[in-house]
Amino acid sequence: KIVSLVDAFFQPKELPLKGKKVVITAGPTRERIDPVRFLTNFSSGKMGYALAEAANKLGAETILVSGPVSLPIPSGVTVEHVESAEGMLQAVLHHFDDADIVVKTAAVADYRPKYVHEQKMKKQAGDATLELERTTDILMTLGQKKTHQLLIGFAAETNDVEMYAKGKLAKKNADYIVANDVTREDSGFGTDTNTVVLIGKDNFEHHFDNMSKKQLATKLFETILAHEEDLQYVR
Amino acid sequence: KIVSLVDAFFQPKELPLKGKKVVITAGPTRERIDPVRFLTNFSSGKMGYALAEAANKLGAETILVSGPVSLPIPSGVTVEHVESAEGMLQAVLHHFDDADIVVKTAAVADYRPKYVHEQKMKKQAGDATLELERTTDILMTLGQKKTHQLLIGFAAETNDVEMYAKGKLAKKNADYIVANDVTREDSGFGTDTNTVVLIGKDNFEHHFDNMSKKQLATKLFETILAHEEDLQYVR
Numbered sequence: 244k245i246v247s248l249v250d251a252f253f254q255p256k257e258l259p260l261k262g263k264k265v266v267i268t269a270g271p272t273r274e275r276i277d278p279v280r281f282l283t284n285f286s287s288g289k290m291g292y293a294l295a296e297a298a299n300k301l302g303a304e305t306i307l308v309s310g311p312v313s314l315p316i317p318s319g320v321t322v323e324h325v326e327s328a329e330g331m332l333q334a335v336l337h338h339f340d341d342a343d344i345v346v347k348t349a350a351v352a353d354y355r356p357k358y359v360h361e362q363k364m365k366k367q368a369g370d371a372t373l374e375l376e377r378t379t380d381i382l383m384t385l386g387q388k389k390t391h392q393l394l395i396g397f398a399a400e401t402n403d404v405e406m407y408a409k410g411k412l413a414k415k416n417a418d419y420i421v422a423n424d425v426t427r428e429d430s431g432f433g434t435d436t437n438t439v440v441l442i443g444k445d446n447f448e449h450h451f452d453n454m455s456k457k458q459l460a461t462k463l464f465e466t467i468l469a470h471e472e473d474l475q476y477v478r
Numbered sequence: 479k480i481v482s483l484v485d486a487f488f489q490p491k492e493l494p495l496k497g498k499k500v501v502i503t504a505g506p507t508r509e510r511i512d513p514v515r516f517l518t519n520f521s522s523g524k525m526g527y528a529l530a531e532a533a534n535k536l537g538a539e540t541i542l543v544s545g546p547v548s549l550p551i552p553s554g555v556t557v558e559h560v561e562s563a564e565g566m567l568q569a570v571l572h573h574f575d576d577a578d579i580v581v582k583t584a585a586v587a588d589y590r591p592k593y594v595h596e597q598k599m600k601k602q603a604g605d606a607t608l609e610l611e612r613t614t615d616i617l618m619t620l621g622q623k624k625t626h627q628l629l630i631g632f633a634a635e636t637n638d639v640e641m642y643a644k645g646k647l648a649k650k651n652a653d654y655i656v657a658n659d660v661t662r663e664d665s666g667f668g669t670d671t672n673t674v675v676l677i678g679k680d681n682f683e684h685h686f687d688n689m690s691k692k693q694l695a696t697k698l699f700e701t702i703l704a705h706e707e708d709l710q711y712v713r
Contacts (some may be wrong), residue, residue: 277661279519279585279667286514313548350514353601363636363660366588366612373608377601401513401598425514425598429655432514 251354256303260449264452266342267295268335270310272328272457277360285432286314288426290456294346295320296305297460303344310332310349326354328378335381339388345384346395348421350432354378379462386416398422398433408442419443419467429453441466445474466474493537496705499578500538502530503570503584503616505545505691507563511608512595520667520700522584523547525632525691526528529581530555531542532695538579543569545584563613570616572621581630582617583656589613630702633657634666643677654678664688676701680709 269291270304273281296309296317305320308331312462316322325331328351339345354375382396396417399406401424408422423439425431430438430453438453441463449466495695504526508516520636523544531552540555543566551557560566576582587608617631629650633643636659653673658674660666665673665688673688676698684696684701 257488264699276517279634280517280587281519282511282515282517284514306604352604357605363634369591369612370592373610375606375608377604399514399598414663 248333257279260298260464261302261343262308263303263343264306264338264341265295265298265344265346266306266308266335266338267291267298267346268310268331269295269353270307270312271350272310272327272331272352273326273380274352275359276356276364277364278362278368282352282354282356284350286310286312286399287433288314288435289433289435290460291348292317292348292454293460294348294463296457297464298344299344300430301461301464306338306342308338308349310351311387328355328381332379332381332384335385339385339392340390340398344393344395345385345471346397347385348397349381351381352378353380380415380419382411382415393467394472395419395421399425401426405440405442408440412442419447421463439463443470485710495533495579495699496537498538498578499541499576500530500579500581501541501543501570501573501666502526502533502581503543503545503586504530505547506585507545507587507611508561509563509590510594511591511600511622512597512599514598517587517589517591518648519585521545521547522668523549524548524668524670525672526581526583527552528691528695529583529698531692532699533579533581536696536699541573541577543573543584547574563616567614567616567619571619574620574627577627579628579630580620581632582602582620584616585630585634586616587613588615593614600657603660615650617650617652624651626705628653628702630656630698634660636661640677643675647677647679650656652679654682658697674698678705680691 249275270288271284273283275281292314295305298305299319307322315465323334325334357374383397388472394417398411398420401405404422404424408420412420420442421428421439429436437453441449490625505523506519506521508518510516530540533540534554542555542557558569560569590613592609592611629652633646635642635654639657641660643655649654655677656674658665664671670693674686676684
């Protein structure tokens with residue numbers, strides 16, 4: 244499957260992802276506490292939406308599994324809206340078997356409230372504790388299940404970005420991790436630009452300059468496809 | 479101050495809030511857990527923004543203290559953006575002394591994480607607990623501090639709406655509570671329409687039909703000002 248991706252990349256028609264199915268997850272998830280309150284994060288969905296637009300322009304059948312964001316849907320892209328980590332997992336699994344490339348940009352909640360209250364909780368005097376349980380790790384689940392799929396994860400970190408990204412790559416059995424430092428002003432959640440390092444499982448490392456998320460989206464696909472081609476000669 | 483409000487209401491120029499300062503809070507708050515995660519709620523800010531627009535059209539100097547929402551700012555309204563319950567409290571207190579009417583529509587977090595982590599928390603195996611502490615109750619603080627201000631609160635409930643609203647009115651020393659059932663499809667968070675009951679501290683009760691939040695905003699001010707005028711004759 245990777246070989247055929249690479250072949251396609253060097254077709255003169257410049258639609259390297261033609262005939263391929265690309266699944267991209269984007270945005271935050273919301274984990275409900277009660278009917279009005281929830282846990283979430285600052286993910287804007289911009290990087291994932293830019294990747295979906297790029298994949299579509301490169302010729303792919305593109306499925307965007309999106310948490311709640313306020314962004315226009317890129318033309319030609321099929322969107323599935325989800326709310327929670329569990330909803331996102333189910334939507335991705337539904338498309339996984341016949342996907343060629345899966346890019347997991349979504350900032351999925353690691354924890355959800357253990358108990359979801361059906362009615363609005365009344366406040367009480369004093370402190371409280373919210374009991375949390377782990378959600379299913381989507382990237383790890385996909386890493387365990389993958390057969391032919393190229394699996395690309397994102398790591399949004401605030402410290403020791405590359406160290407965590409390399410650990411994540413190995414632990415999750417992903418093919419690539421795109422690591423970014425979300426504490427940078429010009430990078431991460433909500434910004435229109437991003438500064439990332441692409442790390443491959445064969446110690447491949449490519450540092451991208453700061454650029455718009457739209458530009459970066461296309462360059463990420465191009466760099467990954469070119470590297471996959473290089474790997475063919477090595478193997 | 480109330481007397482002068484009522485006088486103004488029956489001026490032929492139909493700008494019953496001219497010369498008055500109206501402070502409105504709107505939207506949700508976000509309570510950070512770490513640099514990327516936070517606790518929040520489904521408040522869209524639509525009711526508060528509609529009330530700010532109505533107050534401005536009725537002639538008031540209008541201050542809108544807004545949590546993070548994605549709504550256009552009504553023209554003529556001064557907006558102060560805040561993120562957390564504490565930020566909202568400080569902004570409201572700053573404007574409270576010389577305010578004539580304060581309408582608290584914001585869905586302010588009752589609890590915030592007791593510890594805010596400076597770096598993104600790494601997930602660990604197994605369950606976790608999030609320790610929470612109470613935020614300052616803004617409506618109660620204003621109720622204790624008020625001298626001449628007309629204080630109007632909102633109660634978004636999922637059950638026993640009127641019972642909770644009447645309790646809130648007394649406990650918070652508010653003049654009016656606008657109660658709505660956020661489980662109704664045509665009412666509450668995110669919808670463009672609302673179905674509410676206005677409850678006054680003198681057992682005044684007015685049920686509004688379901689209508690757009692923009693229409694309701696004007697009708698709420700009109701109903702409250704007319705009732706304040708009635709109270710003058712009773713006293």
